Amino acid sequence: MTPVTEAAEPGAAAVPGVPAHAPAPAPRTGRAGRGGVGRAPGWTPWLYLAPALAVLGALLVYPVYQLGLISFFRYTQAQVSGGEPTVFRGFGNYADVFSDGQFWQVLLATVLFAAACVLGTLAVGCALAVLLTRVRAVPRLALMLAALGAWATPAVTGSTVWLFLFDPDFGPVNRLLGLGDHSWTYGRYSAFLLVLLEVVWSSFPFVMVTVYAGIRAVPAEVLEAAALDGASQWRTWRSVLAPMLRPILTVVTIQSVIWDFKVFTQIYVMTNGGGIAGQNMVLNVYAYQQAFASSEYGLGSAIGVIMLLLLLAVTLLYLRLLRRQGEEL
Amino acid sequence: MKPYVPLAALLTLAVATACAPQSSSNSASGKDEKSGTVRVWLFQEVGNAPKQKVVDAVVADFRKAHAGTKVSVEYIPVETRAQRVKAAFNDPASAPDIMEFGNTDTAGYVHDGGLLDITKEFAAWNEAKSTDPTARQSVTVDGKVYGAPYYVGVRALYYRTDVFKELGLKPPATLAELATTARAIHAARPGMYGLAVGGAYTYGAMPFIWANGGDLATGKDGSYASAIDSAAARKGIKEYTSLFGAANCPAAKCAGMGGNDTVTAFAGGKAGMAIGGDFSHAAVEAGSVGGKYAVVPLPGVEKGTIAPAFAGGNNIGVLKSTRHRTLAVDLMERLAGKKTQAELFDAMGFLPTFTDVRDQAATRQPFVKPFVATLAAGAKFVPASPAWSQIDSSLVLPTMFQEIVSGKKSVDAASQSAATRMNDAFGSAG
Numbered sequence: 001m002t003p004v005t006e007a008a009e010p011g012a013a014a015v016p017g018v019p020a021h022a023p024a025p026a027p028r029t030g031r032a033g034r035g036g037v038g039r040a041p042g043w044t045p046w047l048y049l050a051p052a053l054a055v056l057g058a059l060l061v062y063p064v065y066q067l068g069l070i071s072f073f074r075y076t077q078a079q080v081s082g083g084e085p086t087v088f089r090g091f092g093n094y095a096d097v098f099s100d101g102q103f104w105q106v107l108l109a110t111v112l113f114a115a116a117c118v119l120g121t122l123a124v125g126c127a128l129a130v131l132l133t134r135v136r137a138v139p140r141l142a143l144m145l146a147a148l149g150a151w152a153t154p155a156v157t158g159s160t161v162w163l164f165l166f167d168p169d170f171g172p173v174n175r176l177l178g179l180g181d182h183s184w185t186y187g188r189y190s191a192f193l194l195v196l197l198e199v200v201w202s203s204f205p206f207v208m209v210t211v212y213a214g215i216r217a218v219p220a221e222v223l224e225a226a227a228l229d230g231a232s233q234w235r236t237w238r239s240v241l242a243p244m245l246r247p248i249l250t251v252v253t254i255q256s257v258i259w260d261f262k263v264f265t266q267i268y269v270m271t272n273g274g275g276i277a278g279q280n281m282v283l284n285v286y287a288y289q290q291a292f293a294s295s296e297y298g299l300g301s302a303i304g305v306i307m308l309l310l311l312l313a314v315t316l317l318y319l320r321l322l323r324r325q326g327e328e329l
Numbered sequence: 330m331k332p333y334v335p336l337a338a339l340l341t342l343a344v345a346t347a348c349a350p351q352s353s354s355n356s357a358s359g360k361d362e363k364s365g366t367v368r369v370w371l372f373q374e375v376g377n378a379p380k381q382k383v384v385d386a387v388v389a390d391f392r393k394a395h396a397g398t399k400v401s402v403e404y405i406p407v408e409t410r411a412q413r414v415k416a417a418f419n420d421p422a423s424a425p426d427i428m429e430f431g432n433t434d435t436a437g438y439v440h441d442g443g444l445l446d447i448t449k450e451f452a453a454w455n456e457a458k459s460t461d462p463t464a465r466q467s468v469t470v471d472g473k474v475y476g477a478p479y480y481v482g483v484r485a486l487y488y489r490t491d492v493f494k495e496l497g498l499k500p501p502a503t504l505a506e507l508a509t510t511a512r513a514i515h516a517a518r519p520g521m522y523g524l525a526v527g528g529a530y531t532y533g534a535m536p537f538i539w540a541n542g543g544d545l546a547t548g549k550d551g552s553y554a555s556a557i558d559s560a561a562a563r564k565g566i567k568e569y570t571s572l573f574g575a576a577n578c579p580a581a582k583c584a585g586m587g588g589n590d591t592v593t594a595f596a597g598g599k600a601g602m603a604i605g606g607d608f609s610h611a612a613v614e615a616g617s618v619g620g621k622y623a624v625v626p627l628p629g630v631e632k633g634t635i636a637p638a639f640a641g642g643n644n645i646g647v648l649k650s651t652r653h654r655t656l657a658v659d660l661m662e663r664l665a666g667k668k669t670q671a672e673l674f675d676a677m678g679f680l681p682t683f684t685d686v687r688d689q690a691a692t693r694q695p696f697v698k699p700f701v702a703t704l705a706a707g708a709k710f711v712p713a714s715p716a717w718s719q720i721d722s723s724l725v726l727p728t729m730f731q732e733i734v735s736g737k738k739s740v741d742a743a744s745q746s747a748a749t750r751m752n753d754a755f756g757s758a759g
Contacts, residue, residue, distance in 0.1 A: 066350065069350055070350045073350055075350055076441075077415055077418065077437075077441045078440050078441045078442060078715075079350075079352055080351070080352060080415070080418070080419055080441075081352075081415070081418030081419050081441045081442055081443055082352050082418075082442055083418075083440060083441045083442020083443070084440075084442070085352075086350060086352055168581070168582060181582070182581075183581040183582055185585060186580070186581040186582075186584065186585070186735070272529065272585050272587075273724065274724070275585075276528065276584045276585055276731045276734075276735050277728045277731035277732040277735060277737055278724065278728050278731075289722055289723045289724060290723055293722035293723070294718050294719035294721075294722045294723065295415070295441075295718075296719070
């Protein structure tokens with residue numbers, strides 16, 4: 001690095017000589033001459049990034065822009081097909097959402113449910129990942145295959161099978177536990193619990209596989225040292241593995257938060273579109289029923305934007321928290 | 330932060346210079362070509378071949394009458410019809426000239442600007458004179474006609490003849506008797522629901538409201554107000570929801586059931602009675618109770634009356650964007666005409682919308698008699714408002730029934746909040 005810094009000195013020194021109202025062009029030309037290796041890069045990196053940015057822009061920015069745009073209009077099927085003119089509503093759609101008492105209840109339920117799902121998924125995923133490193137090849141293979149099977153099962157299929165397992169009349173679970181014809185989907189919490197089990201079942205394999213890969217990458221000496229120091233399993237995880245795996249855990253946590261916050265299929269299938277009297281509604285199902293099923297695209301987009309901002313806020317907050325603990329990602 | 334500056338500038342520019350989200354110009358084409366291809370979308374039924382045969386014959390006659398025309402008929406799956414129809418409205422170039430649609434969708438499609446006003450043609454159509462008034466109501470929005478009724482579907486009371494005989498019961502003659510009969514069956518056969526009811530079975534619950542003199546909404550032609558919280562409607566709601574519970578159909582199981590679930594329970598021998606449609610006949614016949622059941626009209630409050638049933642069914646309409654107006658209307662009239670409806674009944678069991686054709690059908694197939702009697706006693710229809718699809722998809726009525734059945738709310742409180750939600754929808758959809 002030293003030669004580069006030294007080479008940069010003349011360029012930097014040249015800055016004071018340039019008239020104060022035009023500081024920018026001088027460093028840029030200066031740096032371009034050296035292939036863009038300076039301290040503050042100019043346009044060259046952006047040129048290299050342009051193809052990726054164009055793709056990202058087309059696939060991400062444009063849809064989000066459309067989502068935001070539509071959320072400010074009264075935009076239903078009648079407007080799409082030209083039956084009525086499109087009307088600008090300002091924040092009218094947002095006001096509708098925020099003034100609906102049910103929205104707040106659903107939001108609270110969604111946050112709590114997603115939090116429980118994330119904790120459950122991470123706990124099961126990490127525990128099984130550690131287990132994978134401790135067992136022999138054959139049981140490891142069996143566990144891997146079982147997990148991959150759960151992972152590969154489509155959400156609709158998984159939900160239907162779980163529902164059958166817990167069916168009051170024909171389900172094996174009730175027969176095994178001797179519960180008679182107890183209905184799991186009737187009570188609010190038991191219905192949420194049932195869906196939670198399914199969500200954890202279908203999403204722990206991702207955590208398990210990722211964390212397992214991370215553990216395999218941890219140098220054996222470190223673990224050996226911990227073992228020599230007489231650290232217990234839990235202590236090794238808490239003080240050695242978890243800190244070393246932090247980047248991986250961060251990624252799987254954020255992924256899980258996003259997935260579980262957006263859960264739709266499981267709730268929709270297992271509680272028949274939101275449960276008895278809508279008691280198991282989560283935000284996505286709410287958005288679907290309030291907006292998309294009746295072609296209220298403006299309202300639906302407003303809910304979409306709200307969800308986007310919420311998830312963004314949660315993710316940023318989480319990253320910020322990690323930064324504060326002095327961790328590089 | 331640098332990249333965000335131009336991005337933000339771009340966004341501001343885009344919002345400022347543009348531009349509402351896209352709309353298609355789905356105006357009437359104004360053209361009336363006398364040749365070319367007329368495109369038709371009909372629903373793909375389970376076991377579609379007999380329907381196709383009837384339709385093919387109609388198309389052959391049509392082509393004989395109009396030389397130089399072609400007809401392409403496409404059968405679209407019922408599950409994805411909503412998306413197909415939306416796409417057709419958005420892109421007139423790929424839209425059909427004629428399509429079949431569910432009659433509860435009529436008001437919504439008119440609001441979307443998709444259907445052609447054919448009031449004049451319908452009035453001039455000779456056969457339309459014997460169209461059942463409820464069916465006519467299902468194609469009418471704001472006093473204008475937007476299609477021809479294709480067939481109706483209506484529900485009545487299925488009951489187990491063997492169980493009734495063993496227990497010495499008679500088919501109930503009033504709604505009150507229906508409740509006592511249901512309890513008697515469940516008491517004698519604890520493994521069976523007396524009458525299978527569902528908290529999400531809106532069309533099964535509506536007759537109870539109507540029979541008690543209540544209504545879903547009052548007013549007409551666009552300005553509706555909910556009437557679900559009226560005293561009469563509440564009486565009906567109470568009558569229906571009192572059927573849930575340990576004495577007949579335990580709430581823990583029945584609160585979540587929909588119409589299909591109740592019919593499935595009956596067909597599988599798990600219920601003494603159920604409210605099922607003429608269209609459920611084949612499924613019940615194929616179930617384990619085949620041959621051991623009969624059907625009577627659902628009784629009303631007074632002895633000898635019939636509770637008004639919901640008149641479901643499908644219509645056929647011409648799309649606004651058609652370029653063959655005359656041809657399309659003619660083909661529509663042929664597809665929904667008396668001869669075709671009679672043939673479709675024989676082929677598919679679809680109940681005709683013409684009263685005379687329906688009566689003839691009942692003599693050929695006695696099993697439809699209770700359904701025809703139900704229709705003759707006066708069936709009812711949901712409010713012809715575009716808000717109905719919103720009320721339907723946001724589950725306002727199932728939520729109300731389930732709140733009551735699960736003991737979360739009283740009849741008064743639940744019906745009041747349902748009325749508020751309905752009025753919100755009526756207000757916003759205009």
